[in-house]
Amino acid sequence: MTDATWKDWLLSDAPRSRGQARLAGLYQGWLKLSRNWMAMVGLGILVVLVMVAMFAPLLAPHDPFAQDLLLRLKPIGFEDHLLGTDSLGRDILSRLIYGSRITLYIVALVTLIAPVVGLLVGTVAGYLGGFVDATLMRITDVFLAFPRLVLALAFVAALGAGIENAVLAISLTAWPPYARMARAETLTIRNSDFIAAIRLQGAGPLRILVKHIWPLCLSSLIVRITLDMAGIILAAAGLGFLGLGAQPPSPEWGAMISEGRRFILDHWWVATLPGLAIFTVSLAFNLLGDGLRDVLDPKDGGSQ
Amino acid sequence: MSQVDVSQGGRHLAPLLPKLMKAASTVGSIAITMLGLLFVTFVIGRVMPIDPVLAVVGERASQEVYDQVFIDMGLDRPILVQFLYYLGDVLRGDFGDSVLTARPVSQDIARVFPATMELATLGVVLGVVLGVPMGVAAAVFRGRLIDQIVRVLTLAGYSMPIFWLGMMGLLLFYGILGWVGGPGRLDIFFEDIVPTVTGMIMVDSLIAGDWDVFANAFSHIILPASLLGYYSLAYIARMTRSFMLEQLSAEYITAARIKGLSEWQVVWRHAFRNIRVQLITVIALSYANLLEGSVLTEIVFSWPGIGSYITTALLSADMNAVLGGTVVVGLIFVCLNILSDLLYRLFDPRAK
Numbered sequence: 001m002t003d004a005t006w007k008d009w010l011l012s013d014a015p016r017s018r019g020q021a022r023l024a025g026l027y028q029g030w031l032k033l034s035r036n037w038m039a040m041v042g043l044g045i046l047v048v049l050v051m052v053a054m055f056a057p058l059l060a061p062h063d064p065f066a067q068d069l070l071l072r073l074k075p076i077g078f079e080d081h082l083l084g085t086d087s088l089g090r091d092i093l094s095r096l097i098y099g100s101r102i103t104l105y106i107v108a109l110v111t112l113i114a115p116v117v118g119l120l121v122g123t124v125a126g127y128l129g130g131f132v133d134a135t136l137m138r139i140t141d142v143f144l145a146f147p148r149l150v151l152a153l154a155f156v157a158a159l160g161a162g163i164e165n166a167v168l169a170i171s172l173t174a175w176p177p178y179a180r181m182a183r184a185e186t187l188t189i190r191n192s193d194f195i196a197a198i199r200l201q202g203a204g205p206l207r208i209l210v211k212h213i214w215p216l217c218l219s220s221l222i223v224r225i226t227l228d229m230a231g232i233i234l235a236a237a238g239l240g241f242l243g244l245g246a247q248p249p250s251p252e253w254g255a256m257i258s259e260g261r262r263f264i265l266d267h268w269w270v271a272t273l274p275g276l277a278i279f280t281v282s283l284a285f286n287l288l289g290d291g292l293r294d295v296l297d298p299k300d301g302g303s304q
Numbered sequence: 305m306s307q308v309d310v311s312q313g314g315r316h317l318a319p320l321l322p323k324l325m326k327a328a329s330t331v332g333s334i335a336i337t338m339l340g341l342l343f344v345t346f347v348i349g350r351v352m353p354i355d356p357v358l359a360v361v362g363e364r365a366s367q368e369v370y371d372q373v374f375i376d377m378g379l380d381r382p383i384l385v386q387f388l389y390y391l392g393d394v395l396r397g398d399f400g401d402s403v404l405t406a407r408p409v410s411q412d413i414a415r416v417f418p419a420t421m422e423l424a425t426l427g428v429v430l431g432v433v434l435g436v437p438m439g440v441a442a443a444v445f446r447g448r449l450i451d452q453i454v455r456v457l458t459l460a461g462y463s464m465p466i467f468w469l470g471m472m473g474l475l476l477f478y479g480i481l482g483w484v485g486g487p488g489r490l491d492i493f494f495e496d497i498v499p500t501v502t503g504m505i506m507v508d509s510l511i512a513g514d515w516d517v518f519a520n521a522f523s524h525i526i527l528p529a530s531l532l533g534y535y536s537l538a539y540i541a542r543m544t545r546s547f548m549l550e551q552l553s554a555e556y557i558t559a560a561r562i563k564g565l566s567e568w569q570v571v572w573r574h575a576f577r578n579i580r581v582q583l584i585t586v587i588a589l590s591y592a593n594l595l596e597g598s599v600l601t602e603i604v605f606s607w608p609g610i611g612s613y614i615t616t617a618l619l620s621a622d623m624n625a626v627l628g629g630t631v632v633v634g635l636i637f638v639c640l641n642i643l644s645d646l647l648y649r650l651f652d653p654r655a656k
Contacts (some may be wrong), residue, residue: 141333142340145638146630147596150614151344154630157618158348230463237465238600242615257468261604264471265479272475275468283463290459 032295039291045284053100062091064098064251073267084269086259092270095251096277102252103281106167106236107229113171115225118178123213125179126186127205137183140176148173149235156244163252166245170235174228181224185217219296226289230282237278253278334642339391341634345627346390350383399628404620409628413610417632418503419489420602420609423529424594430533431540431594432587438537439544443552444571454541461538466531466597470604473527485524487606494520528605535597536590543586544579551575581651588644592637 011028015021033039052059061080068089076084083093125136143151155169189195190213198208239245240254248255253274260271357374365373374380378389393399399409442454477484485491489505498505498512506525509517551557552575560570599611606612610629617625 138333138336138340141337142344145337145341145641146344146634147592147637149596149599150630150633153599153614153618154345154348154626157621157623157626158351234463234465238467241465241467241600242603243619254465257465257471261471264475268475271468271471275465275472278465278468279460279463282465283459286459286463 029295033291036291036294038287039294042284042287042289042291045280046288049100049281049284050104052097053104056097056101060091060094060097062094064090064094065249066090073263073270075267076269083273086256086270087263090249092256092273095256096253096274099251099253099256099274099277100281102163102246102250103233103236103278106163106170107232109164109167110171110174110232111225111229113167114174114228115178115221117171118175118180119182119214119217119221121175122179122182122184123186123209123217126183127190127209127213133183136179140179143173144176144180146173149238152235152239153242153244156239161244161247163246163250166236166239169239170232173235174232177228178221178224181220182217185220186213189213189216223289223293223296226285226292229285229289233278233282233285334638337638338635341638342391342394342631343387345631345634346387348630349623349627350386394631399631400624402617402622402625402628404617404622404625409625412613412625413628413632415503416608416610416613419607420595420598420611422504422506423525423601423607423609424532424591424598426525426529427532427594427598428536428587428591430530431536431590434533435537435540436544436583439541440548440571440576442541442545443548444567446549451545454545458538458542461534465600466535467600467604469534470528470531470601473531474604477527484527485520487604489521489524489607490517491520491524528601528607531601532594532597536594539590539593540583540586544583547579547582548575551578581648584651585644585648588640588647592640595633595636595640 009020010024012020012024015024061082068085071078071081071085071089072087074081074085074089076082078084081091081093083091083096086092086095121136121140125133125140151173152166152169155172156165159165159168195208195212198212203212236245237252237254237257240252241258243255243258246252246255248259256274257271257278260267260269260274264271357370357377357379361369361373378386381389397410399413401407402409402412405412438454438457442451445451474486478486494517498508498514498517501508501511505521506518509515509521548571552571554575557570557575560574561567565574595610598607598609599615601607602609602611603615610633614626614629614633617623617629
């Protein structure tokens with residue numbers, strides 16, 4: 001098919017199959033999103049980030065762990081060290097490039113844990129109601145009541161410092177909002193006619209939850225995840241900065257800032273550059289999340 | 305409770321009953337939340353890979369001594385009983401002794417907390433004073449330049465690591481320009497001059513009437529407080545903007561304009577008046593967030609508050625201090641949340 005017929009097929013008013021209708025919905029969302037240039041900038045940055053992480057060995061001019069004490073704390077643009085070197089003479093650019101892998105790793109892991117747990121807890125609570133609902137929501141409230149970073153600190157203290165534990169701690173503090181949201185969505189969906197119809201056809205609770213309620217919670221969940229990502233990256237960087245996240249010599253950006261802190265007044269670039277990297281990535285998530293919210297969830301925010 | 309009501313002439317109290325029930329259930333859910341919070345910290349303390357007995361008796365103690373201390377500390381009791389004991393201790397304000405400072409954790413917290421409060425309070429004041437007008441302006445001039453500027457500012461605030469921005473601030477305003485004092489609360493020559501009354505140096509120096517100390521304290525606090533202020537500004541301005549947009553699109557605003565009121569009156573006397581309640585809750589929430597956000601800021605600025613206290617304790621495995629600090633911050637957080645909820649109910653006529 002040519003371009004034009006593809007477009008016609010996607011934008012058809014009368015889709016012939018479920019697949020076509022779904023693709024059409026996605027395509028229209030994409031058209032709307034692509035008109036929001038800020039969201040596109042965010043998406044662009046994230047695509048670049050993924051590429052950089054994938055091709056890190058090809059892009060990095062040096063080994064991110066190779067120390068050279070003769071070349072320590074060299075400024076930006078020194079010989080072949082484009083962004084200078086740190087206190088152990090390691091190439092900062094290479095460390096930033098490899099650090100993108102750690103950032104994506106954290107993002108991916110937290111995305112795998114927190115929303116899934118939240119979705120499970122929220123939909124089960126909302127669908128079953130009664131005692132289960134009351135209990136699960138109390139637990140959610142308790143976790144919501146904690147200040148996130150402090151709770152994460154306490155968890156990392158209990159589990160020991162390290163990147164996996166930091167991810168776990170962040171996930172443990174990040175799931176409650178998802179649970180609340182999924183529960184609210186479930187409550188509105190639960191009593192709708194189409195659920196009653198499916199139930200009359202003999203569908204059990206599991207089938208209703210998995211096949212009919214979860215898909216409907218998905219779009220608001222995605223928006224929330226994207227908007228949360230910035231906060232998660234910042235929290236991970238904060239834990240790294242405190243020495244509780246990724247451990248040296250790992251080129252985690254927060255830990256790099258922490259290393260550079262000692263030289264901030266004389267050798268500003270060591271701490272400044274990783275901070276800029278964190279800022280860029282979380283800004284990208286915020287921009288994309290804002291745009292996605294406008295597309296997927298027009299009633300919420302609705303400010304643009 | 306309902307029995308009492310009935311026996312004392314239930315008809316008279318009957319309209320109050322639903323309200324009382326509601327109040328009781330609110331109190332109940334707060335109590336359960338707090339209980340859950342304490343349970344979580346208790347569990348964290350128990351799964352700790354640190355042996356609390358070894359921390360007391362040391363590596364070379366004999367098995368008998370170890371067992372004796374194990375029993376003395378109540379570790380042989382069932383976990384639920386241990387939790388009840390822990391609950392009793394916490395209710396009496398006893399968090400155990402800090403290994404690091406060799407003092408009761410509660411005393412330590414009472415000593416460091418005013419520093420955090422001073423910082424967070426000034427931060428939220430800055431956030432409100434700047435953030436509310438910015439949010440209003442962004443809503444009134446929606447889509448125009450000022451709206452874009454506010455949007456960029458708030459988005460940047462949401463995206464910057466606070467500890468990094470703090471370091472950049474130190475580099476620029478302290479290292480290069482020399483406009484502000486460096487890390488810490490006071491320069492060394494000003495320490496211990498004014499007597500401690502509230503523990504908040506700016507207040508104490510005012511009480512003592514010592515303007516030099518006040519000025520020095522101000523030069524130290526202004527940078528970290530502006531930093532926290534920026535973060536609460538980002539949140540407050542964004543929320544103010546969306547509240548205002550909602551009001552400005554309402555019909556009563558059109559009516560007010562048709563009546564011929566000036567735009568100033570429409571915005572401030574009509575629209576803004578209606579978002580005050582929502583704003584109060586947002587401000588209370590952002591104050592609670594600042595107390596926590598100050599953890600990283602305190603580290604960067606060597607500010608001897610509760611955030612630094614918890615982190616230092618954490619790095620030296622001083623668990624009593626970590627858990628005590630966590631509980632206190634958690635309780636304050638819960639209380640501020642409840643407070644914002646109560647304020648909302650008190651002031652919003654619709655909630656009645």
